[in-house]
Amino acid sequence: xxxxxxxxxxxxxxxxxxxxxxxxxxxxxxxxxxxxxxxxxxxxxxxxxxxxxxxxxxxxxxxxxxxxxxxxxxxxxxxxxxxxxxxxxxxxxxxxxxxxxxxxxxxxxxxxxxxxxxxxxxxxxxxxxxxxxxxxxxxxxxxxxxxxxxxxxxxxxxxxxxxxxxxxxxxxxxxxxxxxxxxxxxxxxxxxxxxxxxxxxxxxxxx
Amino acid sequence: xxxxxxxxxxxxxxxxxxxxxxxxxxxxxxxxxxxxxxxxxxxxxxxxxxxxxxxxxxxxxxxxxxxxxxxxxxxxxxxxxxxxxxxxxxxxxxxxxxxxxxxxxxxxxxxxxxxxxxxxxxxxxxxxxxxxxxxxxxxxxxxxxxxxxxxxxxxxxxxxxxxxxxxxxxxxxxxxxxxxxxxxxxxxxxxxxxxxxxxxxxxxxxxxxxxxxxxxxxxxxx
Numbered sequence: 026x027x028x029x030x031x032x033x034x035x036x037x038x039x040x041x042x043x044x045x046x047x048x049x050x051x052x053x054x055x056x057x058x059x060x061x062x063x064x065x066x067x068x069x070x071x072x073x074x075x076x077x078x079x080x081x082x083x084x085x086x087x088x089x090x091x092x093x094x095x096x097x098x099x100x101x102x103x104x105x106x107x108x109x110x111x112x113x114x115x116x117x118x119x120x121x122x123x124x125x126x127x128x129x130x131x132x133x134x135x136x137x138x139x140x141x142x143x144x145x146x147x148x149x150x151x152x153x154x155x156x157x158x159x160x161x162x163x164x165x166x167x168x169x170x171x172x173x174x175x176x177x178x179x180x181x182x183x184x185x186x187x188x189x190x191x192x193x194x195x196x197x198x199x200x201x202x203x204x205x206x207x208x209x210x211x212x213x214x215x216x217x218x219x220x221x222x223x224x225x226x227x228x229x230x231x232x
Numbered sequence: 233x234x235x236x237x238x239x240x241x242x243x244x245x246x247x248x249x250x251x252x253x254x255x256x257x258x259x260x261x262x263x264x265x266x267x268x269x270x271x272x273x274x275x276x277x278x279x280x281x282x283x284x285x286x287x288x289x290x291x292x293x294x295x296x297x298x299x300x301x302x303x304x305x306x307x308x309x310x311x312x313x314x315x316x317x318x319x320x321x322x323x324x325x326x327x328x329x330x331x332x333x334x335x336x337x338x339x340x341x342x343x344x345x346x347x348x349x350x351x352x353x354x355x356x357x358x359x360x361x362x363x364x365x366x367x368x369x370x371x372x373x374x375x376x377x378x379x380x381x382x383x384x385x386x387x388x389x390x391x392x393x394x395x396x397x398x399x400x401x402x403x404x405x406x407x408x409x410x411x412x413x414x415x416x417x418x419x420x421x422x423x424x425x426x427x428x429x430x431x432x433x434x435x436x437x438x439x440x441x442x443x444x445x446x447x448x449x450x451x452x453x454x
Contacts, residue, residue, distance in 0.1 A: 192430040193441050201422035210413055220414060227448045 051088045053078040058099035059106075062145050068096070093149065100145050101155060110138055113166050116174040125225045128174050129198075129218055132167070136203045137214065139163075143200055163200065171195050178232050194228040197221050272309050272319075274299040279320035280327075283363045292316070321363055325384055328359045332387065337394045342450060349395050350442045354435060356388075357424045364421060392416060399450045415449040418442050 057078035061069040071092055075082040089095035117127050143163075146156045168191060172179060175194075179187055196202070198221060206212045206220065278299035282290040292313065296303045310316040334352050338345070393400060393412070403411055417423065418441070431437045 188431070189437060189441060192427060193444065196423060196426060196441075196445075197417050199422065199426055201420060201426075202417055205417075205420060206413060210409065212413075216410075220410065224414065224417070231448070 047088075050078070050080045050084055054080060054085055054088055054095070055099050055102050058095060059103045062099065062103060063141055065141060067144050067148050068092070071095070096145065097149060097153070097155065100142070100149070103142060103145075104155075104159065107139070107142065111135075111162075111166075113170045116170075116176075121178065121229060122226070124174055125222055125229065128171070129221045129225065131170075132198050132221070133203075133214055133218055136200070136207075140200075140204070140207075160200075167195055167198060171198075175229060178229050182232070190228070190232060194225060197224040268309070271299075271301045271305055273323070275301045275306050275309065275316070276320045276323035279316060280324050280363060283320070286362070288365070324360070324363050328356070331359065332356065332391075334391050334395060337391065338397050342396075342399065343447075345395055346443050346446045346450065349392070350439050350446070353419055353442070354439055357421070358435075360421075361424070361428075365425075388419070389416070392419065396446075396450055411449065415446055418445040 054074060057074050058069055060077070061074065071085050072082055074095070075085045078085070085095070089098060114131055117124060119127070143159070146159050149156050171191060171194065179190060182190060203217065206217050212220070275295055278295045278301075279290060281298060282294055287294065292303050292306055295301075295316070296306055299306075306316065310319060334349070336348070340348075389412075392415075396415070400408060400411065418427075424438075427438045427441060431441075
């Protein structure tokens, strides 16, 4: 009856230690996956994840039943870590050209920060609520920020014209077009900046 | 072909038993090829039809029921669902190819060419949107940067360059690339989707904005 095994205190310690280790390992797997995401990996190989997290491949499968489950959990955690950077900046004062420059700079910075994350999200099912929320949020906040920054130009428009003008002007700032310019056409940040500034100038000065 | 068929008939499967497939081939020989093509095509038509009807996740059983081709045959032709959906996409593209032609390409005044181009692209978008949407949603392995898809996009891009050749002829290299990118921004599939969603599917407004985008860029190039 004095055996360690039956000593309640000892058993508790042991279980706690195991849960601790388990949580620690799970965390290590998630962090390794996020690290690989940020290095440009979209669908990380699980054996590499295991190696980088210093756990066995079997452990990875014990924590995450499928690769999708791991990708989703890591994406969610990554999103939480990055969330503070998603908050859009308040509009600035200035003439149209200054405001366009500033706005485009903001959008590009956001793109380069969030592109790896968005690419991972696009690998998951588009109907996944997490993915849908992320893209809906991105689209809505772009429209809101745009409306606030260019209120002077947009303010006098009727509802339908406002919709049309906002839609036309925010189109070149969509994620897929940044991808098209950067990945598809090989434009660097400076070239992209020049191009979208031109686009906004054309759209906004025509109002 | 017949040599291959003969060889197959004499090779039993791993269990040492002749499978139905092997027997099929022995009995029908070259007729089998025609039937296989017919069945394959019927299955793909059914997938396209299901997508167009808004069924974004058609089960093999649905495809089988609509096409009259057995589930087993469908699996034999396509191995798994993603492959079936991908094949259906190419099937539809081949089917709409004749309508991809743009009449009087590069002819007439700029305004007319812009209007014709926008109208044509909206029609192509309407034809391909249901299946593209559905395929993206259900076939994760669908590689939109694959060679076949890239070839399809090349056709669309070339058409754009030909239609506005007079405007582009004055530009070279980087300046040309920049102008093309700027004007083409509005003609990506995702852009159509964005406009379609933002403008609540109003095709007239979509057409107006697309035309305006082209006028802004092509008019300014002269």
